Amino acid sequence: MTTPPETADWKRAYTGKRVLVTGHTGFKGSWLTAWLASLGADVFGFALAPPTTPSLFEAIDVASSCRHRVADIRDAQAIARAVSDADPDFVFHLAAQPLVRASYERPIETIEVNVLGTAHLLEALRVARANAAKRCAVVVVTSDKCYENDDARRNGIVAFRETDPMGGHDVYSMSKGAAELVLASYRRSFFSSSRIGEHGVAIASARAGNVIGGGDWAVDRIVPDAARALARGEPIVVRNPHAVRPWQHVLEPLGGYLLLGARLATAADPAAYCDAWNFGPSIDGACTVRALVERTVAAWGGGTWEDRSDPRAPHEAAALRLAIDKAGATLGWRPRWSFDETVARTVAWYRAHAGGAGSAELRALTAAQIREYSG
Numbered sequence: 398m399t400t401p402p403e404t405a406d407w408k409r410a411y412t413g414k415r416v417l418v419t420g421h422t423g424f425k426g427s428w429l430t431a432w433l434a435s436l437g438a439d440v441f442g443f444a445l446a447p448p449t450t451p452s453l454f455e456a457i458d459v460a461s462s463c464r465h466r467v468a469d470i471r472d473a474q475a476i477a478r479a480v481s482d483a484d485p486d487f488v489f490h491l492a493a494q495p496l497v498r499a500s501y502e503r504p505i506e507t508i509e510v511n512v513l514g515t516a517h518l519l520e521a522l523r524v525a526r527a528n529a530a531k532r533c534a535v536v537v538v539t540s541d542k543c544y545e546n547d548d549a550r551r552n553g554i555v556a557f558r559e560t561d562p563m564g565g566h567d568v569y570s571m572s573k574g575a576a577e578l579v580l581a582s583y584r585r586s587f588f589s590s591s592r593i594g595e596h597g598v599a600i601a602s603a604r605a606g607n608v609i610g611g612g613d614w615a616v617d618r619i620v621p622d623a624a625r626a627l628a629r630g631e632p633i634v635v636r637n638p639h640a641v642r643p644w645q646h647v648l649e650p651l652g653g654y655l656l657l658g659a660r661l662a663t664a665a666d667p668a669a670y671c672d673a674w675n676f677g678p679s680i681d682g683a684c685t686v687r688a689l690v691e692r693t694v695a696a697w698g699g700g701t702w703e704d705r706s707d708p709r710a711p712h713e714a715a716a717l718r719l720a721i722d723k724a725g726a727t728l729g730w731r732p733r734w735s736f737d738e739t740v741a742r743t744v745a746w747y748r749a750h751a752g753g754a755g756s757a758e759l760r761a762l763t764a765a766q767i768r769e770y771s772g
Contacts, residue, residue, distance in 0.1 A: 403656050403729060404771050410487075410659035412437035417483040419443045419470060419518065420491030421463060424613040425538075427453040428647050429489060429654070431760075432767050434462035441483040443468055443476065444492055453612025456750065457760040470514035477521040484525075487658050488535040490518055497542070498617045500569035511572035512579060519583040519600075526598055534661035535600040536654050537580050541643065541677065541719050543573035543604060556718040559604070559673040577602055577673065590668035599661035599671055605650035606643030606677045606719055609689075609739065611746020611763065613647075619686055620743060623693050626700070628751035633694070633702035638687035643677040643719050645732060646739040648770040650676040653730045660728060674728070677719030681736045692737065696744035733770060742766055 416433050420426040421442030433440050440463035447454040454460070464483075468475040470492040480488075493511050494500065500507040515537060526533060544557045545564025563574030580602050584590065588598040609620045616622075619635065626633045653676035660670045677683075694700040724730045734742065749762055 403652070406659045406663075407436055407652075407655050407771070410662055411655070413439070414486040415439050415441065415483055416487040416489065417441045417443065417479065417485040418463070418489045418491065419476075420493060421459065421465075422447045422452070422454045423491060423493075423495070424453055424610075424615065425608060425647055425651065426491045427457065427459045427612065428610065428763070428767075429491065429651050430459050430463050431457065431763055432648075432651060432655070435764060435767060438487075440464065441479065441485065442466060443470070443479045445469060449614040449616075451614055451750075453614075453763075456612060456756060457763050458756050470517060471509050473517040473520065476514075476517050477524065480518070480521040480525045485533055486531065487662065488518070488522070488533060489654060489658065490515065490535070490537045493538075494569070494572075496615060496617055497567055497569045500567055500572070504568040507568050507572050508575075511569075512575045515576040516579050516583075519580065519587075522598060523583070523587050526596055530597070532593065532597045532599060532662060532667075534658045534667075535598060536658050536661070537576065537600065537602045538654065539576050539602055539604050540570070540573040541604050541606045541675070541717050542570040543577050545574075546570075546717070556720040557675065558720045559675055559723055584671060588671075590671035593667055593671075599667040601657055601661060601671050602673045603650065603654050603657060604673060604675050604719070605653070606645055606682075606717065608645055608647040608650060609743050610647035611743055611750070611766070612759075619689060620693065623690060623702075624747040624751070627694070627697050628747070633690055633700065634705045635686060635690055635702050636705055636707060638685060638690070638704050638706065640686050641683055642686065642689075642717055643683045644689055644736060644739065645676075645678040645682050646734050646742060646770075648767065649678065649732050649734065649739075652733075652770070653724060653728070656728050656730050669727070674724050675719040675721050676724060676730065677721045677732075678736070678739075679732045682732065682739070683718050684736065689740070692740045693744060696740050697748065733772075
């Protein structure tokens, strides 16, 4: 198989570089930290302790791959110290309250983490970069749910484009749209893309869909719920089987983030990349929760599921689709794994865990999937 060209871009951009990853103890952050370490980056992690037990962070010993700092993104002084200590060439901001349903229970915390936390990071960069000589590429990760989900999109008729307005029915979605506005205002006020040569900060945002993959143990997410149920021999409880989501393996958007960061850092004209970017699956990846559960059961080799739809449940969008032609045309990024491959890789990881695989085996499996994805 021919190695895709972006694989060489990743290696050239990150080998030997200092990279600050916020949220490195989470699901996506753990995969990203492991990937960056495999590229030879010097990774500085800033996050709360792992949010779940078990966790991917502990299962594959991510702490051994980075300089691990436990701290809260809501603490402005703590993130300022982390930025100063790391003196990063790259920043990937993933620290977040990541769950829609949790935002109904903890709305103020969600706003503090997702909105003020993003502002704290950008302010720390503004202060630290006032006298910095080198360029810093910054990728702020938000969500596909940052968009105003109007009638034309509610049934998946129209895919969201990067120029669509921010919005959000629930507090989580609003907080991600607000984080995008915070970023845009800092870019206009302090990190103008036309003056990168002066301030040295090239900054962009990344919006991804529903990611799946081994090691996610969050509550109220269908794949972790399915893995727990299948491992126990119980039916999978499905609360919204007809909802359409843009499913993709976690390595897909992470590869997009890495490619975007590389362009911000190495392109002759980094201003062309200081923008918002969608990273979603190909058409076959946008399907119903029911289809995902049925493929998961098939890949596991058995199991059942039950429809437990509740009309009184908190609102969640019925359909979400992302237009990804901009990332393809400008960054050269495209999804690599089909929906079936994505489910197969995800189930393989969870089956290994359910079968009693230890840290070394799970770490090797994670590294192997990164290598196989990278080509």
